[in-house]
Amino acid sequence: MFNNILLMSNSFFKRFKKEEKPHIMEEELPVWEDRIFWVSTLQKIAYPILDNLSKGTLRKNMPYESNDMEGQKFTYLEAFARVFNGIAPWLELGVDNSDEGKTREKYIKLALKSISNAVNPNSDDYIFVVEPKQSLVEVALFAQGLLRAKNQIWLNLPMDIQARIIRELKNTRILAPYENYWLLYTSMIEAALLEFTGECDKERLVYAISKFRDDFYLGDAIYSEGKEFEVNYLNSLVIHPMLNDILTVMRKYGLQEGELLDVQLMRSSRLASQLERMISPEGTYPIVGKSLAYRCGVFHLLSQAALLKILPRNITPGQVRSGLTKVLQKQFSGNQNFNSNGWLICGFNGSQLEFCENNIGTGSIYLCCTVFLPLGLNADDVFWSAPYEEWSSLKAWSGYQIETDQPINF
Numbered sequence: 001m002f003n004n005i006l007l008m009s010n011s012f013f014k015r016f017k018k019e020e021k022p023h024i025m026e027e028e029l030p031v032w033e034d035r036i037f038w039v040s041t042l043q044k045i046a047y048p049i050l051d052n053l054s055k056g057t058l059r060k061n062m063p064y065e066s067n068d069m070e071g072q073k074f075t076y077l078e079a080f081a082r083v084f085n086g087i088a089p090w091l092e093l094g095v096d097n098s099d100e101g102k103t104r105e106k107y108i109k110l111a112l113k114s115i116s117n118a119v120n121p122n123s124d125d126y127i128f129v130v131e132p133k134q135s136l137v138e139v140a141l142f143a144q145g146l147l148r149a150k151n152q153i154w155l156n157l158p159m160d161i162q163a164r165i166i167r168e169l170k171n172t173r174i175l176a177p178y179e180n181y182w183l184l185y186t187s188m189i190e191a192a193l194l195e196f197t198g199e200c201d202k203e204r205l206v207y208a209i210s211k212f213r214d215d216f217y218l219g220d221a222i223y224s225e226g227k228e229f230e231v232n233y234l235n236s237l238v239i240h241p242m243l244n245d246i247l248t249v250m251r252k253y254g255l256q257e258g259e260l261l262d263v264q265l266m267r268s269s270r271l272a273s274q275l276e277r278m279i280s281p282e283g284t285y286p287i288v289g290k291s292l293a294y295r296c297g298v299f300h301l302l303s304q305a306a307l308l309k310i311l312p313r314n315i316t317p318g319q320v321r322s323g324l325t326k327v328l329q330k331q332f333s334g335n336q337n338f339n340s341n342g343w344l345i346c347g348f349n350g351s352q353l354e355f356c357e358n359n360i361g362t363g364s365i366y367l368c369c370t371v372f373l374p375l376g377l378n379a380d381d382v383f384w385s386a387p388y389e390e391w392s393s394l395k396a397w398s399g400y401q402i403e404t405d406q407p408i409n410f
Contacts, residue, residue, distance in 0.1 A: 034325045035375070035384050039100055041332045042090065042372050046083045046107070048342050049366065053080055054113035056125045063339065065346045066361030067353065074134050077127040078363025080118060081142040084111060086297075086369025088148035089307055089376020100379070108152055115157065119164040128168040133182075134359070136175045140185035141367075143169060143192035144245055148376070154196060162196070169193055173201065181216075181234065183208035184242040191249040202255075209250070209257045212243065217267075232289025236275055236301035237367065240268045244304060265310050270407065272305035273312045276320055277405060281394040283326030292348050293356045293365050295337070296327050300370035306383055307373045314403050318386030323394075324371060331368075344368070 052058040053076075062079065064072045071078075087107065095105040117123040129135070146154050146165075154162070169189050177186050190205035243264050251258030275298075278285045285298065292298070305311050306320055331337060336350045344365050346356045356365075377383050395402045 032379070032384075034321060035100075035379055037325065037333075038328065038372065038375055039090075039103065041328055042087055042369070042375065043103070043107075044332065044338075044342070045344065045366070045369060046087055049079050049083045050107065050110040050114050053117055053125055053127075054110045056117050056123055058125045058127070060124070061341075062362065063341075063343055064362050065353065066358075067356060068358040068361070071134070071359065071361040071363075073129070073131045074127075074138060075361050075363035076125070077118070077129075077135065077138045077142075078361070079366045080114060080127065081138040081145065082363070082366040083369050084114075085141045085145040085148070086367075086372050087111075087375070088145040088153065089373050091152050092149040092376055093378065094152050098379075108156075111149075111153055112156060115153070115165070116161050119161060119168055128171075130171050130174065133175055133177070136172050136177060136182070136185045136189075139169060139172050140188040140242070143189050144242065147192055147195060147245055147249070150195070166193065166197060173204070179211075181239050183211055184239065184246065187246050188242050191246045194253060195249050205246075205250070206255070206257050209243075209246065209260060212239075213257070213260055230289065233291065233294075233298035234289070235271055236298055237291060237294060237370075238300075240264070240271060240301045241304045241370070244268055244308065265308070268301060268305055268308075269310045269312045272302045272310070273315055274405065275299055275302040276315050276323060277392045279323040279327060279391055279393060281397050283323075283330035285327065287348065290357055291360070291367075293346055293352075293360050295331055295348065295365065295368040296324075296371040297367040297369070299324060299327065300367075300373070303371050303373040307376050314406065315392065316386065316389060317381075317383040318389040319391040321374070321383050321386070322388050323391030324374075326391075328371065 049058065049062070052061050058076050058080070062076060064075055066072070066075075091104060091108050091111060093101075093104060095101050095108070117125045118127050120126055128139070157165070169192060172186070172189055175186075177183050186204045187206075187208035190200040190202075194200040194205065244261075247258055247261040247264055249258075251261050302320065303324065306317060311317060311320060331349060337344060337347065339345050343362065345351050346353050346360065346362060346365060348355050374383050379385075390398065390400075392402060
């Protein structure tokens with residue numbers, strides 16, 4: 001106890017020494033080690049999915065764990081679409097002579113072969129079967145991944161595979177989304193079709209944007225899935241990342257609704273600021289709302305904000321990287337979230353099936369890969385090259401000055 005008090009006292013008085021750097025509560029590692037850790041963690045999570053799908057053995061070898069056995073129909077598509085969605089920006093960097101570049105080459109080849117098997121009706125791992133509505137979610141996440149890796153993945157696919165993908169995207173048009181954020185799934189698929197073919201169902205593309213602009217988001221209100229306010233990570237997991245990517249395509253093609261992009265990016269920047277503040281000094285975060293089995297995927301929007309360089313001015317790329325690294329270390333530096341064969345297990349930090357909603361199964365939880373979006377930035381980008389920096393809650397709990405949580409005036 002005395003040592004703790006002494007540490008706190010020293011920390012307090014250090015604030016008055018102008019030449020000293022802010023107190024760091026853990027050992028600093030060279031910044032390049034952060035990126036190595038991120039890439040190795042990405043491989044640890046993604047390899048079993050991509051390796052098996054590329055060999056046509058995903059259905060055979062991937063276990064299934066859920067409170068609802070019905071989800072096994074689409075769990076394989078879930079797993080692949082969510083892994084691919086998260087690692088696509090990293091793949092988009094392409095191949096170079098560095099060790100990481102050579103590793104990336106391996107994963108680009110795995111992704112290309114995996115996609116070829118996934119859309120081949122003659123493959124044991126043909127996983128694009130139009131099942132109940134859930135397949136709409138996964139096809140949309142896959143389409144978003146294709147948009148994020150257009151040059152390295154889409155343009156390197158054989159024309160017959162591209163044609164099969166287009167067919168699978170269009171097959172989802174028989175599925176009617178729920179009248180809520182699910183509208184974004186149909187919109188995302190049509191945005192991908194517009195980008196890759198120059199044509200789309202404009203009504204399905206535009207309707208979701210109109211609903212969010214004119215109904216779900218009035219002023220700077222936060223959309224909730226239900227009629228009553230509920231604290232959850234839904235805006236980060238799905239809504240804002242999809243709005244950002246859909247509107248980017250719409251603006252590119254001169255659609256009037258694309259004018260919402262500027263306001264949408266401001267909203268994303270604001271939410272990114274709040275997400276950064278949710279990372280505790282220990283690398284934990286609040287366990288509120290649904291879908292917590294997605295683990296660090298709840299920081300999807302914060303990672304996307306770093307990738308798109310729309311972080312607010314009151315937080316730096318260095319502190320975001322440092323905070324997210326701490327989160328990744330907390331959840332994945334050990335093996336508590338993997339089974340003996342390297343597959344993710346259902347839970348939050350360990351095997352906790354009771355922690356999962358009925359619609360969550362083994363494939364679902366691979367949405368955690370969306371945290372890896374900043375790997376789409378070059379290694380010399382400031383996000384990776386900036387020195388270690390304490391993130392907001394670590395600064396606050398250490399007693400240092402920190403700005404208030406500031407809203408955006410729309």
